Amino acid sequence: MIDWGAIFSNAAVELISPTTAAYALAALGLAIHFGYTGLLNFGQAGFMALGAYGFAISTLSFGFPVWGAVLVGIGASVIFALILGIPTLRLRADYLAIVTIAAAEIVRLLFTTNTFQAITGSANGLSGYKGGFAGLNPIPEGRYGFGPFEYNEYDWWLRIVAWSIVALACLFTWQIMRSPWGRVIKGIREDEDAVRALGKNVYSYKMQSLILGGAFGTIAGMIFVLPRAVVPSNYQTSLTFFIYAILLLGGASTILGPVIGSMVFWVLLSFFSGFIARAVEAGWIPFMTSIQAGQLRFILVGVAIMLIVIFRPQGIFGNKKELAFVK
Amino acid sequence: MSNNTVPSNKPIKSTDLHIGEAEPGCKKRDPILVADGVSRTFGGLKAVDVDHVEIPRGAITALIGPNGAGKTTLFNLLTGFDKPDTGSWTFEGRPLSGMPAFKVARMGQVRTFQLTKALGLLTVMDNMLLGAKGQAGENLFRAIFPFFWRKQEEANKARAIDILERFKLDAKKDDYAASLSGGQRKLLEMARALMSVPSLVMLDEPMAGVNPALTQSLLDHILNLKSEGMTVLFVEHDMHMVRHIADWVIVMAEGRVVAEGDPHEVMRNPAVIDAYLGQHHDEDLGEDPAAESEHVEAIKELLE
Numbered sequence: 121m122i123d124w125g126a127i128f129s130n131a132a133v134e135l136i137s138p139t140t141a142a143y144a145l146a147a148l149g150l151a152i153h154f155g156y157t158g159l160l161n162f163g164q165a166g167f168m169a170l171g172a173y174g175f176a177i178s179t180l181s182f183g184f185p186v187w188g189a190v191l192v193g194i195g196a197s198v199i200f201a202l203i204l205g206i207p208t209l210r211l212r213a214d215y216l217a218i219v220t221i222a223a224a225e226i227v228r229l230l231f232t233t234n235t236f237q238a239i240t241g242s243a244n245g246l247s248g249y250k251g252g253f254a255g256l257n258p259i260p261e262g263r264y265g266f267g268p269f270e271y272n273e274y275d276w277w278l279r280i281v282a283w284s285i286v287a288l289a290c291l292f293t294w295q296i297m298r299s300p301w302g303r304v305i306k307g308i309r310e311d312e313d314a315v316r317a318l319g320k321n322v323y324s325y326k327m328q329s330l331i332l333g334g335a336f337g338t339i340a341g342m343i344f345v346l347p348r349a350v351v352p353s354n355y356q357t358s359l360t361f362f363i364y365a366i367l368l369l370g371g372a373s374t375i376l377g378p379v380i381g382s383m384v385f386w387v388l389l390s391f392f393s394g395f396i397a398r399a400v401e402a403g404w405i406p407f408m409t410s411i412q413a414g415q416l417r418f419i420l421v422g423v424a425i426m427l428i429v430i431f432r433p434q435g436i437f438g439n440k441k442e443l444a445f446v447k
Numbered sequence: 448m449s450n451n452t453v454p455s456n457k458p459i460k461s462t463d464l465h466i467g468e469a470e471p472g473c474k475k476r477d478p479i480l481v482a483d484g485v486s487r488t489f490g491g492l493k494a495v496d497v498d499h500v501e502i503p504r505g506a507i508t509a510l511i512g513p514n515g516a517g518k519t520t521l522f523n524l525l526t527g528f529d530k531p532d533t534g535s536w537t538f539e540g541r542p543l544s545g546m547p548a549f550k551v552a553r554m555g556q557v558r559t560f561q562l563t564k565a566l567g568l569l570t571v572m573d574n575m576l577l578g579a580k581g582q583a584g585e586n587l588f589r590a591i592f593p594f595f596w597r598k599q600e601e602a603n604k605a606r607a608i609d610i611l612e613r614f615k616l617d618a619k620k621d622d623y624a625a626s627l628s629g630g631q632r633k634l635l636e637m638a639r640a641l642m643s644v645p646s647l648v649m650l651d652e653p654m655a656g657v658n659p660a661l662t663q664s665l666l667d668h669i670l671n672l673k674s675e676g677m678t679v680l681f682v683e684h685d686m687h688m689v690r691h692i693a694d695w696v697i698v699m700a701e702g703r704v705v706a707e708g709d710p711h712e713v714m715r716n717p718a719v720i721d722a723y724l725g726q727h728h729d730e731d732l733g734e735d736p737a738a739e740s741e742h743v744e745a746i747k748e749l750l751e
């Protein structure tokens with residue numbers, strides 16, 4: 121028989137997992153790009169990879185402290201944003217989409233290639249960079265928590281840091297989006313020529329937005345690798361599309377949308393995979409092997425996203441009124 | 448800033464704007480914009496080829512001409528939205544050529560668009576506030592701390608309400624701009640341009656697609672700009688409107704300035720009739736009946 125308790129508790133664990141926080145932060149960065157500024161960035165996975173590798177390489181190869189490694193990652197993503205933005209932000213929106221998707225793949229392949237194996241670890245990736253972060257942990261050793269949320273001191277430390285960063289990023293984004301800066305950014309999304317005609321340097325604003333959202337993605341990439349190892353195959357384009365799915369699920373130009381979207385996404389994903397695996401074991405789906413069943417959850421997520429786009433196109437937190445005027 | 452400075456039926460015309468004969472490229476007493484040798488080609492087509500043109504300060508100048516005459520292209524060039532092949536121009540004595548559009552706007556030369564560009568998913572108020580210049584809160588680092596910009600924001604809001612009241616849009620201030628009618632969007636675009644306190648307002652077909660009931664109020668707003676000391680340059684097809692409010696008319700055809708002058712005089716200019724002939728020879732060009740029969744005579748003669 122199916123163990124429903126295990127399925128639900130496994131799903132509940134995802135609610136506050138660091139991976140959920142990482143996806144929420146990356147989606148918030150994408151909300152700044154796509155939801156507020158109208159920049160079609162399809163390379164968020166590239167920004168996350170730079171964060172992960174920037175942090176890991178500067179710790180392992182150069183012995184940087186945690187704050188130094190974080191700064192290296194953010195510096196790398198700023199340079200990446202400048203390289204992407206300088207040639208494309210003057211052009212139409214679609215060019216940025218093409219260039220970012222290609223650039224993110226270039227970044228991933230550079231980290232995968234054997235040429236730099238000594239530094240990047242090639243396809244095997246990197247591990248053993250968590251010492252510095254764990255060393256900052258003020259929580260005494262032991263297991264804490266209740267029910268499904270019972271972790272050791274490192275896991276709690278990681279969750280607290282990850283969600284604090286997400287909360288700060290939300291506050292920051294909320295504050296700048298209600299300021300005159302945010303007004304210019306939203307104006308650019310609507311019609312950049314009109315904003316230009318009002319004396320705003322549109323190019324500079326788009327660049328600021330690209331750097332800011334990219335930096336969010338980079339920090340998300342660091343949070344993402346703290347509970348696991350750095351593996352290049354994690355940064356495929358599908359990562360970007362999952363983040364887009366989260367963003368659309370929550371609402372593209374909202375602050376809480378990416379956070380709640382990420383929670384819903386991961387809880388549903390975990391629920392589906394737990395349910396299907398056990399349903400196959402229990403013989404409920406006789407025509408399927410357990411390997412096939414492992415892939416089915418992504419199909420179900422795809423169906424769920426299609427349903428959202430059809431029946432709630434503005435997302436969970438989006439403003440229905442905005443859709444009344446879609447061109 | 449009041450609503451009653453200009454009577455709506457008989458606008459006061461500025462006269463004596465030019466020096467010497469009213470011919471293409473003639474000198475003005477007090478030009479705000481002077482352009483020299485401006486040309487722009489699209490492939491094999493020379494869209495704009497203007498030797499010399501001056502826009503008089505403090506007056507309403509109309510830029511007219513048949514479709515494809517290069518009026519909007521000239522507008523785009525002068526405002527930095529397009530780059531010319533050759534040419535230079537100055538605005539209030541400062542060279543503008545090659546300057547990006549946002550810097551042109553900051554110098555006090557703002558424009559509107561033929562196809563209205565209201566920022567649909569921003570409220571009417573946000574549209575207006577976007578027009579204000581020199582906002583501290585538009586800097587990312589100051590944006591984080593509201594005390595840097597709150598005071599300025601309040602002042603801008605008060606000014607925006609003031610302008611919106613004149614344009615009778617104040618009741619709509621919290622609605623999305625996308626919910627406005629076409630004519631209201633034109634008004635909003637003009638109101639938004641005023642937020643930047645411009646010295647030269649360039650309107651690209653302000654009357655296109657506006658319902659006749661709103662036309663008169665739009666005309667009054669344009670006349671108000673002049674009475675507040677702004678210079679207006681506008682592109683228009685409606686000759687009635689041109690005759691009604693313009694102090695000076697510049698006629699373009701096939702990329703060149705073919706005639707200039709007082710609106711009543713210029714419509715009798717053979718070059719203008721030539722420019723419109725073939726396309727518009729049987730249409731009312733907006734002359735009054737007496738002048739019109741004369742006009743028709745002129746065309747008939749030309750046809751013979």
